[in-house]
Amino acid sequence: MKTIKRVLPIFILLMAFLCLSWNNPSTLASKNSIVLVKYKTQPNKSEEVINNLTALIEEVKKEPHFVSIKLHVDPKDPTNILLYEEWQDAVYYGNEHMKTPHLQQFITNARNFLAGPPEISLWQVEKVF
Template sequence: MNENVIVLLRFKSQPDKGSYAVSELTKLANQVKEEPHFVSIKIHVDPKDSSNILLYEEWEDENYYNTEHMNTAYIKDFQANSVNFLAGPPDITFWKVSDLIK
């Protein structure tokens, strides 16, 4: 069974800044994908409300995510710049696979 951690990040963009927020998140994801323990990121947008953005991330190491990853310069820069397009910080939750059905 896969022991990777799934990280869900729910963002809310400021009004009329959903596309810009997705663009900035995409730029960030392209930097993040070079990190150790990174597996994948999927960016989802609510088709009924483009200000709702969900990142579905998979990592090999939750401790790495919470320490080294969160302390990278580009994460800090993104957080500082996000006040220009996000309504606030994301809601972040961590998940583990309980069962895999194919």
């Protein structure tokens, strides 16, 4: 229980930082953005995390501005999971997406299988080759 009480505020602060770190929303909305989400699972919970993420992604795919998500597992350490997400609108991602019921439910359930809050970073597509 102490871990949950420590993890939740950190996760909320991380989300707030992500939302506040965008300088110019109109510029961000003009190009697709990449979001990298790194998860660390609790020991022996990788399969449970993958199952929960798969269910979450099925709902996320229905959202506006969604382009794609690729789920990666570290072949050397299956407790490391990475989502590579592409969105048409970073402002939508940082606001409306974060408030969706399916994401909020995942965050609540994540206490049962994640070792802590995810590391989230936003990347702007500059060039495609």
